Amino acid sequence: MPEAPLGGAAALPSPVRPRAALDALLLRGGLWVAAAVLAVGLVLPLATLLLRAFEDQAGQFVGLANFAAYVTTPALLGAAWNSAWTAALTTLVVVPTAFLYAYALTRSCMPLKGLFRAIMLIPVLAPSLLPALALIYLFGNQGMLRGLLMGESIYGPIGIVIAQCFYCFPHAAIILAVALSTTDARLYEAAEALRAGRLRIFATVTLPGARYGLVSAAVVVFTLVVTDFGIPKVIGGQFPVLATDVYKQVVGLQDFNMGAVVGIVLLLPAVGAFLLDRWAQGKRAATLSGRAVAYVPRPRRGRDLPLLGLCLGVAAVLVGILAIAVWGSLIRFWPYTLSLTLDNYDFARFDATGWDSLLVSVRMAALAALLGSVLVFCTAWLLERGTPPSRLGGAVRFAATLPLAVPGLVLGLAFILFFNHPANPLGFVYGTLAILVLNCVVHFYTVAHLTAVTAIRQLDPEFEAVSASLKVPAWVTFGRVTVPICLPAILDIAVYLFVNTMTTVSAVIFLYGPDTKPASVAVVHMDEAGQASAAAAMAVCILGVTLSAKLLQVATGGLVERATQRWRRRV
């Protein structure tokens, strides 16, 4: 899942290889390390999961019996249908809204664009549980705006769809903003010269230009909704969906085989969406030629004012939901004693791990960011520049794009089945911080990998060629030239890994041990026990950490820029 898309890959220049034999051997060794990590963290667990779906509880091969049992259980099939239609409905709401928002950001002259861009990112920084908890305060049976539902209950599809809209909005808006910003102004000039009306220009130039972006956005939103676990868990009531079914089978009934079957069912739409998105990306890359002229919007009140209104409305909803969650976490006893207190932040009263879970999360996220960005960036460089194209390289490249199609719950389940297998010598990592870090790095690998590849491909391969002819080992060039130049991209990767590891629930909920319960899992547990205020408080703490990380990135961004990027500017 692209939890926060960063960008796509650019065109491929031909790589230049270092010459010294020892050098090449070492670099190839590095590639083997990357291959081993991806094998242990992705390929082998998924293979175990696939095998388990065809076994019974005792480990005997039973063919398709589990799938037959799945198809004949009406409740499970119903859940698949529920997942599909809530995802479709969310997509129908989010994509048009996000399109208009992105349109306003890229094609209008409204004021405060920077602010709107920043606000749009809020949901990315919060765990998906946060909007669901906020909705209870707004539309629950004691909610402030309960009347708006006209007697319907928020616990069920209505709550799921509203919360998913909040959670998915930035993902769609980012993709669409990128799609809309790469347009050719000459097309508009031509259309105007032909005296086409505004609506006609919109329908014949703007929309077709963004059509692959629209496909990508729709696919991403649909998959996010189908595979998200936090929102239906909190606000789904008795409304079963695929993601909560996996959890119920595995955690509630400890039926790993049926869990594996549901996991595979969950994998299908995600893989389908992944293939569709790849197709759309390939098409999109070809839409802009080298001679394109950047489109610069001119002010026009009839367009700018309504768009400003829309953006204000959307931003108000995003900030409002966040504010409700913060306020809810500060209330003494909802809804009867509305005085404010910090009691709900005394987590030891609600959950055995207390504040420790937040420390676990921060440590886990810091390690994932640190080790993950080193692994991702070195691997990307080895693939692009360090080693000649090889079958191993091809396999690593494929494995690096695969995690995007694997939902977190499925990856988490695959991890338990693989690492907890009695015959696995790696079983000792089960329940440790190490397995959580490995899981998170693999889970969010693809987007980080694509960012690294894009950054590296912007560098001229001449650097490696020149240093090779000067007999400087390739890794020296890597350390002295490539890394400093790409530092902003590496920082992006690190923050991306940090934020997503802090907020993810789906994979880690199967993997934590007695001392390694992450804060996001604590939110789920406190909500399960009916402690909504404490759950909201913990979700707010997570948001506080991710927001600080993001602000730190912005603050240090200038420093890094000055230290490493000054050469880009012409003096």
Place this chain on the structure above:
Amino acid sequence: MLRRMLVLALSLALAPLAAEAQQRTRLTVYTALENEQLQPLKQAAEAALRDIEIAWVRDSTGVITARLVAERQNPRADVIWGLSVFSLLQMEGLDMLEPYTPRGAEALRPNFRSDRSPMTWTGMDAFVSAICFNTVVAQQRNLPRPTTWADLLNPAFRGQIVMPNPNSSGTGFLTIAGWMGSMGEQPAWDFMTRLHENVQVYTHSGSAPCNNAARGEYGLGISLDMRAVTLKNQGAPIEIIVPTDGVGFDMEGTAIVRGTRNLDAAKKLADWAVSRAAMELYGRWYAVLALPGVQPAVRGYPSEFEQRLVNQDFRSIAARRDQILRDWAARFDGKSAPRN
């Protein structure tokens, strides 16, 4: 410069890992106790047994039971402390408990300890199902005050009742076991089928229904006495109702997991779990304790409930626990959608 920063960051991130190395024996303790009990019990036990450290793994009864059963080839728990006796008896049947009679266990009430010798489990306290009735919501929605389980079938309660899912929650299971004990098995299923019409949601945990009722999300939650008393003492507008037509009850107990690598330390903890000091601690939350003569400190318990406990055969219900839960799931769990 960059390298120095990396080294610094790495050592900062890894430092807490290194500091965790300890001399004490770490016991992994699986429990379904309520969250606020964990910290005080851990502190008291670690203070009394200086060379033991407790690492809790807590979840609802059904989840912990399923996890223990699933892990029985390769057990990860050393001790079970605070789990429903239905689950303990089921595990005794699977030969998963290490026989050991803790020091002082003979002093416990006879029905609060294993009848085997050596014992397989020892009791801590008992708790009952209770109804949390939100008086504010009742006034708004004109709900009559129920006094019996049968009163809950009144159509006025439609969509206003929350109850724990017995597959995950021990409270949910003891409640339906109580109905089976007092009504008989078939009438109990009929009762649940009719009650299902009024139930809005089946929650994961046993305390969630009372928490929800206390917040007015629903009018009435079927929950456990301890949660109800705690919330009422906190000022929630709820009334605790112990139905007059018999309530189910459950005991929580302690056991050593067969196959533990820390048997000596586990035995010490099992000894402490039946000590007077431990019982006094349990008495901070529960009114019925395994050791006679310990005065519970908890306030606000409805005084009449001890006479209303149904007479139930723990062993026979424990033997059928899996079957009852499967039947329940087939009847009620799959039905989707909040009906309103």
